[in-house]
Amino acid sequence: MSVEVARRIVLLRHAKADWPEVADHDRPLAERGRHDARTAGLWLAGAGVTPDLTLCSTAVRARETWKLYASELTRRPKTAYDERLYEASPGEVIAVINEVDEAVRDLLVVGHNPTTHALADLLAATSEGDTRARMNASGYPTSGQAVLTLTTPWKSVEPGVARLSAFWTPHD
Template sequence: MSVAEPRKIVLFRHAKADWPQVSDHDRPLAERGRKDAAVAGRALAGTGIPFDLALCSGAVRTRETWKLAVPELAHRPKTVYEERAYEASPGELIALLNEIPDDVRHVILIGHNPGMHGVADILAGESDGDARERMRRRGFPAAGFAVLAYDGSWKGLEPGTATLTDYWEPSE
């Protein structure tokens, strides 16, 4: 099934987390992470992508990142907190994306590395401009995101079927 305008997938890594004496799942954002999450939200708004769905890992740092980024968007998408996105491999993340109903056009997945970087690299059969090189340069830092375009049904999303159209990371 092909669609007139490509679907958009944004893979958004959580912002910088703190290291208090709590479980990894319960780590909150650091002060810098809170600032970068809002900046990333403005950059996400600048893409102009009208997200229909946000899939967010259930970890504290991903939920906090999304709560700070989403107010910057013109439209707040439906958000689903998905525990399977926590510590997920690229294959597990692609399987999550494969479950999205086809009436959803544009999705943002808020998660963790190395999964975010891995799935962006695996899905992108092609890349516009220097987006792939910019993504690889620093290894997909905290609060960074990749934008992919994809033609077809979510069930058909597999390695190499998307195009990496943009990559963004916060400045130092």
């Protein structure tokens, strides 16, 4: 008999980026983005979620978001920078999640839109109160984050396996 393990996935969209004359992958955070990334980390710490693992896009703005966000957590989780998360489709992100070690209870994924929003919507079969409506109405702004709960093993994550339990933006 198997025991269901409660797990959480936090889907964080990178913070607001600047638009200098560099390749998209190399765009840094704007001043507002640096502030919002820290505020987002404070919110997660206050929500009592401490990721065991962070999967982060290799884009400069995602890495900078993660560094500032992590500085506000009670402990820094193991981090894996994965180039597959840059310009990934929701299905490609799910494939990366399917590779996560089963010892991980809480996972944070730092990525990009429109994928992050689409992935949150795709994974959530149900939602807490008006959480999905708020997420969809907001357009999932930069530094927005969704917390999804599930009991399936990581290798079995697929559309409709989770509950959208929280959605937060820096301007809530």
